[in-house]
Amino acid sequence: METTITQDIHRSKSLSDFIQKVELTNFQPLFSEQKRTNSFKLLSQLQFPTTKDEAWKYTRLGKISSGNYQLQEGTKESIISELIENLEGTILVFVNGKYAIELSKIHPEVGVSISPIHRVDKAWLEENTSIGKNQEELFLLLNDYFAQDGVAIEIEKNTQSTQTVQVLNYITENNSLVATRNAIVIKEGASIELVMSYYAENETSSFSSHITEITIENNANFTLHKIQNENSANLTIATEEIKQGKDSTITLHTYTLNGGLVRNNVYANVNGQNSESNLYGIYLLNEKQHVDNHTTIDHQVAHCLSNELYKGVLSDQSTGVFNGKVFVRKDAQKINAFQSNANVLLSDLASMNSKPELEIYADDVKCSHGSTTGQIDEEAIFYLRARGISEKNAKLLMIDAFIGEVIEKNTNSLVKDKIYSLLQNKQEQL
Amino acid sequence: MIKINDLHASIDGKEILKGLNLEVKAGEVHAIMGPNGAGKSTLASVLAGREEYEITSGSVDFDGKDLLEMSTEDRAREGLFLAFQYPVEIPGVSNINFLRTALNEIREYKGEEQISAKDFMSMVREKSKIVELDAKLASRSVNEGFSGGEKKRNEIFQMAMLDPKLSILDETDSGLDIDALRIVANGVNTLKSSNNATIVITHYQRLLDYIVPDFVHVLYNGRIVKTGPKELALELEEKGYDWIKAEFA
Ligand SMILES: Nc1ncnc2c1ncn2[C@@H]1O[C@H](COP(=O)(O)OP(=O)(O)OP(=O)(O)O)[C@@H](O)[C@H]1O
Ligand SMILES: [Mg+2]
Numbered sequence: 001m002e003t004t005i006t007q008d009i010h011r012s013k014s015l016s017d018f019i020q021k022v023e024l025t026n027f028q029p030l031f032s033e034q035k036r037t038n039s040f041k042l043l044s045q046l047q048f049p050t051t052k053d054e055a056w057k058y059t060r061l062g063k064i065s066s067g068n069y070q071l072q073e074g075t076k077e078s079i080i081s082e083l084i085e086n087l088e089g090t091i092l093v094f095v096n097g098k099y100a101i102e103l104s105k106i107h108p109e110v111g112v113s114i115s116p117i118h119r120v121d122k123a124w125l126e127e128n129t130s131i132g133k134n135q136e137e138l139f140l141l142l143n144d145y146f147a148q149d150g151v152a153i154e155i156e157k158n159t160q161s162t163q164t165v166q167v168l169n170y171i172t173e174n175n176s177l178v179a180t181r182n183a184i185v186i187k188e189g190a191s192i193e194l195v196m197s198y199y200a201e202n203e204t205s206s207f208s209s210h211i212t213e214i215t216i217e218n219n220a221n222f223t224l225h226k227i228q229n230e231n232s233a234n235l236t237i238a239t240e241e242i243k244q245g246k247d248s249t250i251t252l253h254t255y256t257l258n259g260g261l262v263r264n265n266v267y268a269n270v271n272g273q274n275s276e277s278n279l280y281g282i283y284l285l286n287e288k289q290h291v292d293n294h295t296t297i298d299h300q301v302a303h304c305l306s307n308e309l310y311k312g313v314l315s316d317q318s319t320g321v322f323n324g325k326v327f328v329r330k331d332a333q334k335i336n337a338f339q340s341n342a343n344v345l346l347s348d349l350a351s352m353n354s355k356p357e358l359e360i361y362a363d364d365v366k367c368s369h370g371s372t373t374g375q376i377d378e379e380a381i382f383y384l385r386a387r388g389i390s391e392k393n394a395k396l397l398m399i400d401a402f403i404g405e406v407i408e409k410n411t412n413s414l415v416k417d418k419i420y421s422l423l424q425n426k427q428e429q430l
Numbered sequence: 431m432i433k434i435n436d437l438h439a440s441i442d443g444k445e446i447l448k449g450l451n452l453e454v455k456a457g458e459v460h461a462i463m464g465p466n467g468a469g470k471s472t473l474a475s476v477l478a479g480r481e482e483y484e485i486t487s488g489s490v491d492f493d494g495k496d497l498l499e500m501s502t503e504d505r506a507r508e509g510l511f512l513a514f515q516y517p518v519e520i521p522g523v524s525n526i527n528f529l530r531t532a533l534n535e536i537r538e539y540k541g542e543e544q545i546s547a548k549d550f551m552s553m554v555r556e557k558s559k560i561v562e563l564d565a566k567l568a569s570r571s572v573n574e575g576f577s578g579g580e581k582k583r584n585e586i587f588q589m590a591m592l593d594p595k596l597s598i599l600d601e602t603d604s605g606l607d608i609d610a611l612r613i614v615a616n617g618v619n620t621l622k623s624s625n626n627a628t629i630v631i632t633h634y635q636r637l638l639d640y641i642v643p644d645f646v647h648v649l650y651n652g653r654i655v656k657t658g659p660k661e662l663a664l665e666l667e668e669k670g671y672d673w674i675k676a677e678f679a
Contacts, residue, residue: 383518383572386478387532387588388506388539397531401522401571 015043015138019145022177023070030118030125030147030181039144046138058321058353059263059292064207064235069177071148072096079103079170082199084418089163090114092151095170097178097208099149103168111159112192117152117181124152128183131213132241132267139237139265143209146179150212153183155190155220164193164412171200171208171234182212184222188245191221195415198228198236198259205233211241218245218272225415226264229257229422232287239265246272246301253410254281254310255419256291257426266295273303280410281310282403285318285350286429292321299332302362308339311406313399314350315430321353326367328360335362339369344376344402346395346430396427431456431596431627432477432497437488439476446472448652449488454596457624461638461663462631464649465671470631471515473649474600478512479505493595506532507539509595513585513602515631520572525584526554528572529591536592557590561617578605586617593621598629603637615640635663650678 019040029036048065049056075095080103083091092114093103099116106114117125132140151167171178186192200206216222230236236259242250256262268277283291297306312320322341343352356369376398384394403423410416432454439447446469454460464470476483477490479502490497497505520528534544545553558568561583573581582602589597599618603611618628618641630641638646638660646663648656650671655678656662 377518377520379518380520380523382480382502383514383520384523384528384532385502386506386512386514387528387592388503388536389528389532390503390535391501393531393535397523397528398520401520404522 015046015048015142016040018048018065019043019142021068022146025071026073027071028118028148030149031144032122036145039141042136043138043141043145046141049138055294058319059261059290063261064237067205067207067235068175069207070175071146072173072176073098074172075100075103076170076172076201077103079168079199082170082197083166083168084195084414087164087166087195087414090165091168092116092166093168093170094149094180096173096176097148097169097180107163109161109163111156111190112161112163113152113154114165115152117150117183118148120152125183128152128185128215129181129213131215131243133269139209139239140211143179143181143211146177146209147181147211148179150180150182151184153192153194154185155187155192157187158189159187160190161192164195164414166195166197169196169198169210171204171206171230174204176204176206178206178208180208180210182210184212184214186214186216186220186222188217189219190217193223193225193412195225195227197226198230200230200234202231203233204231206230206235208234208236208238210236210238212239214240214242214250216242216244216248216250219247220245221249223251223253223412225253225255225410225412227255227257227419227422228259228262230259232258232260232289234259235261237263237265240267242266242268242277244268244270244272244275244277247274248272249276249278251278252280254279254293255422256281256283257422259289259291261290263292264294266293268297268306269300270298270304270306271300273301275304277304277306278409279306279308279310280406282406283310283312283320284403284423284426284430285312285320286315287318288316289318290320292323294321294323296325296327297337298327298329299335299337300329302331302333302335304332305336306338309406309409310341311403312343312352313346313403313430314343314352315346317347317349319351322371323355323357324369325357326359326369328362328365328367330361332362333364335365335367337365337367341371342402343373344399345373346376399427399430431493433491435489435491437476437490438486439472439483440486441472441483445486446652447476450649450653452647452654454627454629456627458645459622459628459630459641459643461643461646461660462629462649463633463646463663463666465675468649469652470649471600474512474515474598474631477505477510477598478502503535504539506592507536511589511592511594511597513582513589513597513599515600515604517573517581517585519574519576521574523572525568525570525572529554529588533591553591558587560590560620561586562613563587579607579610582606583610583614586614590617590621594626596627596629598631600631601633602630603632603634611637612640635667638663648674650674
């Protein structure tokens, strides 16, 4: 008898059961029936990874797999207060994963096409999604299955866009399952900046899957500012899949200020010479929040530069993971790859797992990596207090200084101001 | 201004201050000398409120208030200033930003208005002149990459900005070249008034040629064992500490 029960529990973790449990209210799938059937077939043979899987060693998915989710609708006028003011550009708002036309605003610009992805033609969708190497990854398949909308951007050749696009994702309902799929194509010599932000109503719970697929053609330039500021019952698995042509630049800023479980996967496929990949991230965690940044930079060709700088501040019982893979393939000579992850633990109960993984098969390369996890410098705190600064403010000054190094990498002052103002709230909780 | 009475302090179970008495009045300059390890920096740390030290007995009255009951920041806000023997480097925290925060917290504590950005900057310009601190240093991260001498000047610059009642200078002269020594000493003298007081901890009588003390104390084995006029420093320079050690061993 007992074995049967165990088996049942076990089986309930299989992906087909998980999928069938989801309540599909007014479901308008993005992808074709054929693609989704195929994804479902593959998913039925998969189970949620456990901590035995190397890639998920420090991130437990039990909270996601055991949840009961629902596709939700809803809207709320006040959402737009989360937008960055004075930032000129198109605004697309998605509420519980669905496009909110009444809250969105297209800013027309020659050479720039932006729309909710459910509106693009099937050929474009097919060409610019599922661009990664591994098409059988569980969370990709889940996204294929559940995605309803997202943003599609195409910047025409040699168009230097002057706007900063804002895509705001907001969760208003409890038990929401949200799956968004974004596809961004920056054609040769073109450039644009995009802010993707994620917020949730207080006391809502959710599981979100966000996949953003980015193609940066030769000599093109793309900056993505990702602001994650949900709540402790919002669980997120997010992926940026990046393909870079020659002489191209990607800069990805990831600001994780709040969330129950946040996993960020970044894959940068660098397949053009003289390109540059910049990944900058901060995470500030309290309570039992868990943030996991997994990055992969794959240098396939010579003469490229990558910079990675992630910094975290962890208090209470929060946990963090950083895993930074850098591949330098056989003929990829003259690569400069720099990676650094630094963490400050504000409590004895907080913990951090940081692991750089360099795999270098070329001989003429310059790679460096560093990983540090420590406490706040008590000598410095004493020094500041001895000048009349309260203990709390001394700590804040130190934290600001620590993560300020990462924020200052951002050259968009309006985005930077927004981050600093969000940080003020967050720091009160640390 | 400050009255230290029979102060005993220990760290990690080891008693360092063993019944120390000292009184400093407004307008006075006191020098404390003494062999390495005597407890001079310990005294400075205990007065500034370093929490690692356990005060086992004694009292410290600071302008009518019980100093030992106050937090480190409140002591600073009440007008106690310690120029550190080893100033701490704080990467990423700008000198300016840190000083403005400090100044405003002190003002808030006293119920005064916040200083405007404009007034603050002109104050920075004025005060950095006192110790001839390069204006560029004022805007860099606190002590980061400063030379030993620059760090010491920065301490006195901060003292000038915060205008304390009682300043304790812990070996501010060490590591200074001859010109810098004169500059720093001039700075301290400029800041001197009949309302404030200074305790200078030093090993070298040379500093006392510039900052002339009203009293010289010898701290040995956790206690002030000798007090004299400024000439006592000359005597120590000449004879060393052996005669004192012999007397109080
Ligand atoms: N954590 C500790 N545990 C034990 N002893 C300590 C500790 N910290 C300091 N001491 C001791 O306290 C004594 C006094 O040190 P202090 O730094 O006050 O000396 P000082 O008079 O300032 O010397 P110097 O002239 O070298 O600066 C020294 O013997 C030192 O070793
Ligand atoms: Mg000392």
